[in-house]
Amino acid sequence: MKSVQLSSVISDKTSQSFWPAGVAYINHQLVPIQDAKIPILDWGFLHSDATYDVAHVWQGKFFRIDDHIDRFFAGMDRLHMDCGLSKAEVKQVMVDCVVATGLQDAYVEIICTRGQPAPGSRDPRTCENQFWAFAIPFVHILDPAKQGLSVIISQRQRIPAASVDPTIKNYHWLDLVLGLYEAYEQNAESVLLVDSAGNLCEGPGFNLFVLSGDRLMTPKSGVLHGITRKTILELGVAQGLDVCEMDITGVMAAEADEIFVTSTAGGPMPVTSVKW
Template sequence: MTPYVADPVYLNGHFLPLAEAGISPLDRGFLYGDGVYEVIPVYSRRTFRIDEHLNRLQATLDGIQLANPLTAEAWKTVILKLVESAPWEDQSIYLQVTRGADDKRDHAFPPISVTPTAFAFASPLVTTSADIRAKGVAAITVPDLRWSRCDLKVVSLLANVLARQQAVEQGCAEALLIRDGLMKEGAASNIFIVKDGVLIAPPKTHLMLPGITYDVILELAETHRQAHEVREISEAELRAADEVWMTSSTKEILAITRLDGQPVGTGQPGPYGEQMWQWYQDFKNTVMRKG
């Protein structure tokens, strides 16, 4: 066990210590990034929207033509065991499936006799500190150099890694991806903007990963009658926004207060983001933690 991964982990039908888990160097996840992943938040040891996460996992597997090695019920059994065994009340459950290990390196799919590799583990779910949330964070914009199936949650994330590293090297928390003059998402988050009191979210297309937190925020906007639109956001609109938020299960709703060295709006977290954060906390305590 490390401070970030609990024992036991799950690997190919077995629960075992992380130190004893191993895969073949010929595994296609290692050689090609040929695999998918999913991350499920857990609050007070209750998984949040597990069916939606497993449906997204299945959709990504279907998208890369990889058979799911476990049924939905079998995945739930694995996840429950990991949640029960981990020492944290709030957790993040990571699932990964690769196309397995053939006896050679070949771009073409291996024979169906090759068994997929299934791996899962629990980590602590750590959200943004109050100090950081009160100030907001800085971000940069970068060209979106990813492939055209960004809606698939695949493990080949090198373009995202390089974008995020570019942000880190400039002392920033996130890189916002711009493609054909439109803002798509962050390297590891979804992005919302507010302009003139209207919350605006980019649409779910093949160029954006459909986030579960993204869904929750739009549902909360609908519930609380917050004016909102789902449409493409131009780079110019992004730069002229009154508020910009990055969102994810760990970031929740986090204000971006500087973009490419310039202040967003007043340069401080705005009232709409603060209100959405409060609605999100209320939802977390009344729904997410209740199962």
């Protein structure tokens, strides 16, 4: 058995081996994922009062880890949260979690929750914000054995940016999950939601791209600024494509040469059928 060098404190019952099913960082300790528990009164659980980020490790290397950590800290800042760790410490926890799994390909999530208010209080300023992290085996949105994703365009609106800013990565996912059920009813695998004007936004865990000729388009607003989206925008410019962040209608998507979605959970993924 290989030994695992960790800078964080690990619980003694597990210090000798990897935990390939996953590892969580809770209360300054690494624990097997199945032992990871959060307090029921944390507002992260009760109110979705949290921000998070997900990075991936592929063949033993993190992809754009600093971009993920920067986005996480920007989100906390705007939510009046402080996870109590520096960016370097958060990065170390992420590395430690992955090392402790022994995995080469992993899905690594960092979370800051509001925490619990003082007894009897409903004032978020009395909460001590909490930091959590975990690494688990890589999660694919698109089954790697499949050629592409079938999606529907739902008329369900993504939570508007004026309510919850989608550039702060958040757990307001009920619109996305209900959209998924609509997709399953129509024998599709996933869903794209729209904004209040009917323009396409994003789906459960991914951004959208539409290619028409040499014009590569992605929705401009009402979406998370995905790290994979950012990478594709950079690659599009490098390829000499006419890259545009703009409003995209369902008709534009239907008439496009290609549609694909992008996510940490799978990179760029072709869309092979669209229904609406």
